[in-house]
Amino acid sequence: MFWLTFGGTGLVRPAPGTWGSLAALAVWWWGLSALPVLVQIAIAVAYGLVSWWVCAGFLRRSKLHDEPQIVADEVAGLWLALALVPAVWWVAGLVFVLFRLLDIAKPGPIGWCDRALKGGLGVMADDVLAGLAAGLIGAVVVGLL
Numbered sequence: 001m002f003w004l005t006f007g008g009t010g011l012v013r014p015a016p017g018t019w020g021s022l023a024a025l026a027v028w029w030w031g032l033s034a035l036p037v038l039v040q041i042a043i044a045v046a047y048g049l050v051s052w053w054v055c056a057g058f059l060r061r062s063k064l065h066d067e068p069q070i071v072a073d074e075v076a077g078l079w080l081a082l083a084l085v086p087a088v089w090w091v092a093g094l095v096f097v098l099f100r101l102l103d104i105a106k107p108g109p110i111g112w113c114d115r116a117l118k119g120g121l122g123v124m125a126d127d128v129l130a131g132l133a134a135g136l137i138g139a140v141v142v143g144l145l
Helices: 016-030 037-062 073-081 089-105 108-116 119-144
Strands: none
Touching: 016 037, 016 073, 016 089, 037 073, 037 119, 073 089, 073 119, 089 119, 108 119
C-alpha cells in the first residue's frame, strides 16, 4: 500500500488523486526535473510498469477495483507529462491542471481505457494516457509561445 498510495498521499481526503498528483509534482520539481528528458521518461515508464505489477497483485488479493487511495497511476501519468515539457513553473502548473482535467473528465480513449481495461492495467492505462495527452498539449503550447 505504501507504493500504491505514493507514501500515503493517496490516503489524504478529499480528492486523493489530486493530493497524489501534487506530491508527484513536488518530487518531479525538486528531484527529477533537472534530469535529461529520456531519463525522466525512463523513470516514469519504469515507475508505471512496477506500479502495474504491484497494483495487479494487490487487486487480485483484495478483490477490489480501482480504489481512490491508489495514486501510483497519477504519479506515473504526471511524471510522463512533465517529462515532455521544460521545467518552468507556469508550464508545470499548466500540465498539472491539464492532467487533472483529463484524468477526471476521461475524454475519448482515456475513458475507453478506464471502462474497458481491468486489473492493474485498467488502473494504470487511463492515467498514463492522460499524462501523455497533457504533456503533448503542454509541449505544443510551449512551442507556440
